[in-house]
Structures are given as C-alpha cells and as structure tokens.
Amino acid sequence: MLIDGFGRNVSYLRISVTERCNFRCQYCMPEKPFSWVPKENLLSFEELFLFVKVAIDEGITKIRITGGEPLLRTDLDKFIAMINTHKSGLDLALTSNGFLLKEAAQKLKDAGLKRVNISLDSLKADVAAKMAQKDVLHKVQAGIDEALRVGLKVKINMVPIQGINADEVLEVLEYAKARGMSIRFIEYMENVHAKEQLKGLSGDEVQALIAQKYAFKAIGRQGPSPAHLFEMEDGYIFGIIDPHKHDFCEDCNRIRLTAEGMLIPCLYFDEAMSIKDAVHKGDVAGAAEILKEVLRNKPEKNKWSSDDQNEVSSRAFYETGG
C-alpha cells in the first residue's frame, strides 16, 4: 500500500505518454502553433512498463493513459496490452480528445482497455473549432460512436467557458445521457499556459443551468474521485469537478508520470522527481525509492480555491495529462 505524507492512500497512476497534441484548446495550449512539436525525450514503453510494474507491486490499482493526445503515440495498444497482461483486473483507462479514436477503439479494447474519457466541449462545429482551434467535431463524434460500438465505457469531459461554449451545458448533458455515457463538467483551472482572460463557469453556475430544465439531488463523491455527483429524477448521474469550491484534495489518491519520466505529486505544483535514470538502468529498487520519496512530499492541496487572484498554476495540463 502506498501512503503519502498526509496519510492518504495513493492507488491511482496517471501516465502522460506524450506532450504532443493535435488540438490547441483555449484552456490548455492555445498559443503553440500547430507546427510546434515539442522535442521529447520520451521514455520507451518498455521503460514506462518497468515503472508501472513497480507501481503495481507497491499498490497502484488504477492506471490512466493521457497526454497531450495519447493516441498520437504509435503502438499505444501494445503498451496497454503489456500492462493488462501483467495484471488483469486493473482499472485501465484512457483520456483522449477522441479525434483519432474511430481508428483506434477496437485495437485498444482488444488490448484490455476498459474505459475512455473523451473531451467534448461543444456540439456545434464552429464552437468546437473555436475551442480546439481546428475543425474537430465530426471526427470526435465518430470516435465516440466507435468507442461505444466496441464496448468501451465512455465518459464525457466538458470545460464550460463563458462566451464560448457555456450555453451548451444542457445540450452536451443530453447528448451524453441519450447515449448512456456519464458526463463531468470541469471548472476551468487557471494556469499560465491557457488563453489569458478565459473565464470558466463555476460548478454552481453549471448546476443552475441544468436546474432550469431538470430536477436533481446531490449524492456526494464516489470514493476519492474529485467529481461531485448529482442524480436526476430518472436516475441519470452527472458530475462536477469544482476545485475552486471543494477541497477534494483531502483524500487525493493520485500521482502523475510524464512522458519524459517526471513523477509529479500534484496537478497544481511544479515539484517533480525523475525516474528516468532508474528505469534506463533497470533499477527497480531505485524506482520504488523515488516513488516513495515523491509520496512523502506530496502537497496537501492545490491553490485554485485560494482568494488570492495572483495564484495561478504554472503546471501545463498538456505535460501532466490533466
């Protein structure tokens, strides 16, 4: 079992397999030109796998592959199969923008992937194009359809931004509901890489929009997940991730590994330690020691709820994988 410095049980590893992305979302990496391709000193899947085995042995039971856009990394299905073959029964999931999913879904499912969380910020082609700075909607919807068709569990993530897609909360909720998918509305988390002056909808504002049409009641959180859940009268459940109001850090169960091997204890802060040398050398004991050291230093909580408006995270979501 992995216990951090605040007594929290850490059982969830998020692995970002690349910083690269085929979108330029306003809230994530809007200023990078599409021609920008970060020079990544990527860990190979074999090196990542060595760490994954260490982490599983120490108590990790949930693994999420993210990015950047993880589907840009060739042979991702093979990496997923390596993990699944090593240990079945893991909660093995992916977070993707969905653009390349139509082609990949069947292979990922066959490799052992169980769930995929897909970002869908709008159902209007022009609004989706404004958010991602690229014409994406048609391909994303095709990716969603295919993921459902092959039997993956699909969850939708939406980040409502005032003046862009905030008026579509109900439509996206109904789209997800009609297809039997969960949905979470995520408050925009300020960080220095996002477009300046973006204003996200608060969780309370999202609730008020949904309440105009539907009755629902709060049912709390499910385990250590950051989403607060709400149940509609017909039993459909949606979630809201609102770090500005709620301190879900108190039972945080997660750590993050970047594509270059930085082990990050918290989404908000810059602190990290590298596992690169250890995995290059195949040093299992060294990798386990770094994991424990990072956990000893895991911060208590983020600062998005701070009253200080100058508190902005400098951690890039596309590096950490969100």
Ligand SMILES: Nc1nc2c(ncn2[C@@H]2O[C@H](COP(=O)(O)OP(=O)(O)OP(=O)(O)O)[C@@H](O)[C@H]2O)c(=O)[nH]1
């Ligand atoms: N502040 C904060 N936000 C988080 C954290 N984990 C996830 N989020 C937010 O939720 C977004 C989507 O997370 P996902 O990649 O779908 O993963 P997840 O919420 O763990 O998904 P499930 O396993 O399905 O519950 C992230 O990109 C963040 O914006 C966290 O530890 N802290």
Ligand SMILES: C[S@@+](CC[C@H](N)C(=O)[O-])C[C@H]1O[C@@H](n2cnc3c(N)ncnc32)[C@H](O)[C@@H]1O
């Ligand atoms: C960094 S992306 C990586 C995976 C994939 N490219 C995608 O978009 O789903 C993971 C999640 O982070 C969320 N995200 C990115 N920047 C964010 C921000 N500033 N505030 C809140 N969520 C953010 C996205 O909406 C997405 O759901």
Ligand code: SF4
């Ligand atoms: S949120 Fe995901 S899809 Fe959008 S730019 Fe960031 S990494 Fe790419």
Ligand code: SF4
């Ligand atoms: S902000 Fe940091 S401490 Fe809070 S839930 Fe996210 S990773 Fe955990």
